Amino acid sequence: MTATPSSSVRNPTDWKGAAMQKRIAGRYAAERRFKLLGMAAVLLSAGFLAFLLISMIGNGARGFTRTEITLPIDFRTAPMVVDPATVTAQSLVSANLQDVTAQAAVTALGPNGDTLLSPNAWLTVRDAILDNPQIVTERVVISVPASTSIDLAAKTDASAADEASYARLQQSGMVSTGFNSAFLSASDATDPTQVGIWGAFKGSLLTMIVTLLLSFPVGVATALYLEEYAPKTWWTDIIEVSINNLAAVPSIIFGLLGLAIFLNLLAFPRSAALVGGMTLALMTMPVIVIAGRNAIKAVPPSIRDAALGIGASPVQVVFHHVLPLALPGILTGTIIGMARALGETAPLLMIGMRAFIATPPGGITDPATVLPVQIFLWSDEVSKGFVEKTSAAIIVLLAFLLAMNGLAIYLRNKFEKRW
C-alpha cells in the first residue's frame, strides 16, 4: 500500500499469504458468532414465551380440579324431614341441609369434621337429592368438595395441621380428585374453592358485543370515507391525524376519558358492560380503520374503473364491489382489534369494572367485571388457593385469544392476494 496516487503499477493483493488467510479465518469466525447471537436472541424470546405458558399451565391445570371427600350420610337419622315424593329445590331450602351435612361430617371425620368440607358442600348434597329423591330414606355416600386448606394440602403444600388431616383422610381412603365444574359455572366468591369464571366471562361477552356493535360500523364507515370519498383537504388531514394518534394513545387514557365523560358528565351506570364496551370501542375503532383502509387500498383501481365505466354511482361502486372485496381484510383487522380489547384491563379499572361480582350480569347496564380484571382481582388475593384459580382463568383467556388470532391468521392466509 505504498503506491503513490500517480503510480500506474498494479499492486495485487496477496490473497494466499498467511496473514491474509488468518484474517479471513477471523472474519468467518466473527460471522459465525454473529449468526449464533441472532439465533440466541430468537431462542431466548421464544423460550420466555414457553416458560410463561408452561408456568401458567403448570399452576393453572390444578385450578380445573378439586379435592373431594366421599362423605357417608345417613338420612334416616338426620335432623330433617323430607318427603321424597314432593322434593323441589324450594322445599329443600328449609330442610336444614347445612346442619345435616355438617353433622354427617362430624360423624364420619371426627370432632372437627365439618371444617374439612367446603362451606358449599351442602349444595352438592342438595343436588344429589334433587337427582334422586329416594336417597333421603337411606344411607348414601356422596362426594362433596373439600375445604380450601385440604384442597391445598392435596395439591401443593399447606400448614402442618392441614397436611396431617389430609394424611388421615387419605389413610381412610375418603379423598378423591374430580373435575371442578363449578369453576366454569360459578362467579366470584370469597372462598377459593367456590370461585368460578362464568360471571366474568359473561361480562366479557357483553362488553365485547357492545364494543363490536359500536366500533365495527363506525370503523368501516370511516375507512370507506377516508379511502374512497374524502377530498384531500385540511379537514381530512385532521381526521387522519386523529385516528393515527388514537391508535397510539395508552389504553389507560381511554379509561380516564370514560371516567370523565361517560360516568361523570353523561352519568352512565358505573361498572357496567355498556360503558366498558363504549370505552373499548373508542380504542378498537382506530385499529379497524387502519386495517380497513389497508384492505380497501389493496382493491385494485381497475375494479372501480370497471364499475364506474358501466355507469355505477360512487356509492354503488363501493358497496357492490370495493367493500365485499375488502371485507376479509377488514374482518381480520376487526378480530385482531377485538382480541386486544378482550385482553385489556387498565381502562376498565378506571370505570369501576373491578367490583366484586358474585352474580353474573343480566344485561349491559348491570354491574359486571371481565376476565382480565377478574384475573387482576384474584392475583391480589392473599389466600394461596387463588394462585391456581388465577392461572386457570389465564389459561381460559389465552385459549380465547389464541383462537381469535388463529382465526385472523387463517382468514388472512385464505384471502390473501386474489388478484
Add this chain to the structure above:
Amino acid sequence: MLTDEQQALKPNNAKMSARDVNVFYGAKQAIKTVSIDVDMDNVTAFIGPSGCGKSTFLRTLNRMNDTVANARVEGDITLDGENIYAPSMDVVQLRARVGMVFQKPNPFPKSIYENIAYGPRIHGLASAKADMDVIVEKSLRRAGLWDEVKDRLHDSGTALSGGQQQRLCIGRAIAVEPEVILMDEPCSALDPIATAKIEELIHELRGRYAIVIVTHNMQQAARVSQRTAFFHLGTLVEYGVTSDIFTNPKADRTRDYITGRYG
C-alpha cells in the same frame, strides 16, 4: 499467426473461463451450456435481448447468484485455473478479486471517502489512516472522479449526480485491487454525457483489469469492447472479435438482432 477470432478464444491467455455452464432457478433453466473465456487485454461485452440470460451469466462469475435462494449452477468456471465453485474457493476472496458494478448506481449512504474505504477496510488492506488516504485518492483518480470530489470527500455519496455515483461505485470496486471487473449495464440509468464519461473510463481501465460489460446498447458494445458475446434465450449464440460480430455476424439470429429485427 493466429486470426483475431482464434485469439479471442485462446484458452491459455484466459483470466476466467467457463465450460458448459448451466444455471437453474428452481426448475427453470436460465443458462444452457455456455462456454466462454475472458482475458486481461480486452473488454468483453455481453449483448442480447432482455431476458436472454446475459446478466444472470455475469452474476455467476463472482457467485452473486449465491444470494438467490433457489439458484443452482452446473459446470466449471475458473479464475486463473482455479474452480470458483470448488468448496475450497472462498467466496469472500473471490468477490474481492472479481469486482462488480451494478445497473443502478448503489453507493452506500455514507461519505464518498467511506464508500471507497469500505472494501479495503473489511479486507484489511490498509492499517493506517495515511494508507487509506492513499488508496482512496488512487481509486478516485482511476475512477476519474478525484478532481470533482477532492474538496468534499466527507459529503454523502448519495448526494452526487447519477454519473458521479456510478463512477464512485467503479472506484469502490477498484479500491480492493480486483483482477476482473464485471459491469452489469452500468450506463442504463445515466444520461448521454455521463455515459460518455463511463465509456472513457472503461477505455482507461482496459489492460489493468479484465473487464466484462453487459449492455443492451449495441453502439456501446461496439464503442467500448474488443470482444462481443451474443446471448439469446439462455444460450451463447456467437462469440468473437467485436468488429467481426457487428460487420460480419455468422449466425442468423445475431444478424437479426444487430440489424434491429428483434430485441
Add this chain to the structure above:
Amino acid sequence: MTGPAVLLLLFGLGVAAWVSARARATRLQTAARNTGARGAMHSLPSFHGWYVALWTLLPALAFLAIWTNVMPALVTDAVLADPAAQGLPGDGFARGAILSEARNIANGTQAAAFNPAAQPLVAPYRVNTARYAGGGVALALLLAFAGGAYAFTRIRPDFRARTRVERLVMGLLLGASLIAIITTVGIVASLLWESLRFFSMVNPFSFLFGTNWSPQSAAMGYGNENAFGAVPLFWGTIFIGAIIAMIVAIPLGLMSAIYLTQYARPSTRKWMKPVLEVLAGVPTVVYGYFAALTIAPALRDFAVAIGISGASSESALAAGLVMGVMIIPFVSSMADDSIAAVPQAMRDGSLAMGATTSETIKRVLIPAALPGVVGGVLLAVSRAIGETMIVVMAAGLAANLTLNPFSSVTTVTTQIVQLLTGDQEFDSAKTLAAFALGLVLFIVTLLLNIVALRVVKKYREAYE
C-alpha cells in the same frame, strides 16, 4: 308499551314502507317500459324503497331520542303541578330526594318508601309517566306515517331517489369519521379540564419538579402543596419503560429481526415470526401476574443472595424485564420493516465487494436502516411508558427516587390506577392528580409518536 316493542314496531313500519314503495316504483317502471320510453325511470325501484323507508324511520327515531331525554323533566313538572305535591318542602335537595324516591317506586325499582312524603306522589308519577310515554309513542308513530306518506307521494319516474339516498349515505360516512375527532377532542378536553382544576389547588411547578409524592398525606389534610411532587413517578416510568425494558427489548428484538430476515431458512421464519408475535398478543395482566408471581420473587432471592440491600419483592427490574419481553415483537417488526426497506442493491453492493453477511449487516444495512430502527424504538418507548398492568402488579407503590433496580419504584400509570380506585370524592386534589398525570402521559406519548413517525417517514422517503 315498552321501549323495544316501540322500536320493533317502527322498524316493522320501515320494512312495510320499503316493500310498498318498491312495489309502486316497480309498477311505474313497468308502465314506463310499456310506453316505450327507454330509461324513463331515473332510479332503481329499491332506491325508492330505501328513500321512503328512511323517511319513515329517521324522523320518528330522532323524535323518540329527544323525547326520552326531555320526558323525565316534563313528568316531574306535571307531578309538581299535582295537588298531592303541595306539601313538599321548598328546599331543593330534600324535594329532589323525595321525588326520586317516588319515581323509583313508580318504576318498580324500589319496593317501599322510606320517606312517607314520597308515597302520595307515586300515583301521580305513574299516571303522568303513562300519559307522556303514550303521547310520545303516538307522536312518533304519527311522524313515521307522515314522513312515509310524504316520501311515498314523491315516487315518480323522474324522481332522483338514488341521489337522495346516496347523499344520506355519504353523510353517515362523514359523520362516522368525525367520531375520531370527537374522541380526540374528548380526551384532550377532559384531561385539560380536570388538570386545570388540579392546578388550581396545586402549583404546576411543584407538581412537575417536586420530589415528594405522598397523596395520602394530602388526603388526610396535611395540605396539598408539597404532597404532589411527581418527579419520582417520572423517574420510575423512565427507569422501567425507557431504560430497563429497552435494555432487554432492543438487543433481543433487533437480533431476532436480523436473524429471521437475513439468516433463517424460509421455513424457520414462517414458524418463528408468528411465535414471536404471540408475545405481543399476551394480555398485559398475564405478564403482570407472571412478573409478580414468578420473576419478582426470584429476583429478590437473587439480590439477597448476592448481598444487595433494599431488595424488594416488587422491583423495577422485574417489571422492566417482563415489559421488555412484551416489547420485543414491536422492536423486531419495526427493525424488520426498516431493514427490508433498505434497497437490495445496497446489500448486493456490499456482498459484491467481498463482505461477509455479518459485515454487510453491521456496516451497511444497520447504518442505512438506523433512522427506521430509532423510530421503532421511540414507538416502543411510548408504548412501554403507557403500559399499566405490568407495573401495577409488579413495580410497587413506593415513590422512590432510586437507581437500584432491585428496589420498588412507582410509575405514572400505577399512580393513576391507585388514585382513581377506592372510595374518594371526585373533587379532591388526590383524584384530580390522576388526570394531571394522565395529561403528562398523553403529551409525552403523543410527542414520542409524532417524532417517531417523522423519523420513519423521512427515512422511507430517502429510499423512494
